[in-house]
Amino acid sequence: MNEGTVAIKRQACPDCQGTGELHIESENITEDFEVEKQTVIAQCPRCQGLGFLLSGNGGANG
Numbered sequence: 001m002n003e004g005t006v007a008i009k010r011q012a013c014p015d016c017q018g019t020g021e022l023h024i025e026s027e028n029i030t031e032d033f034e035v036e037k038q039t040v041i042a043q044c045p046r047c048q049g050l051g052f053l054l055s056g057n058g059g060a061n062g
């Protein structure tokens with residue numbers, strides 16, 4: 001058996017550092033006028049949550 005070292009060229013997404021998700025800090029005001037900080041995790045729109053950018057498919061985008 002041959003262990004194939006498949007080198008797939010994929011570039012880690014610079015926007016999410018390859019995590020595929022973005023942490024957005026958000027502030028929420030409660031009824032008591034207290035500021036609650038919370039972190040919203042959103043899917044990275046650049047890599048569609050994959051964490052890496054697909055290369056070699058097209059180029060110019062819209």
Ligand SMILES: [Zn+2]
Pocket residue numbers: 013014015016017018019020021044045046047048049050051052
């Ligand atoms: Zn990303």
